[in-house]
Amino acid sequence: METYGGRRNQAERDAMTVEVGYALCSALFAAAVLFGAVAGPALLFELPGIVEKLLVRVGLTIAPVVFAARVVSVLVRFRRESRQPSQPGRTNPDS
Template sequence: MESSRTRAQRDAITIEIGYALVSAFVLALVTFVAVAAPADLLLDLPGTWTRGVRIGAGALAVIVFVVRVVHVLWGYRGAPGTQPNQPGRTSADP
């Protein structure tokens, strides 16, 4: 069974997935640090509160990660020139 995608299209998809995962990881890490660091470094919170803030920061980071991956991959339309830019058109745009 042959694939209808070219090697370039498969490579483009692989790169897009890698970009989505790496950018989502970086954004999630920044989110976690931005929420958790002030609680650890600047505020004198009791241990239970600090732990709660860390759990909340982790949960928010997971949400940011998932949203970023979905956002990047949902917007991916394939390699340039492989699909029309407007629905209903039958030929690829120049």
């Protein structure tokens, strides 16, 4: 993204598409692992009613927060890295 607010070329659009896909997939994985770690014991073992309900609710509360935080962090990092040249002060090796 060389020009701010300008049109993006195909490579930049493809890079953004891949990054959004990565952000969504990694966030889904992180949220699922967290939910499994928190609510898994309640789903696998016979626990007292209040403990079982509490673990499931905590898992259902934390998983979307982790999902959103992961998506935002990946996309913010991508945006920050895409503005900086990969090798400042050096010419393109193809030129």
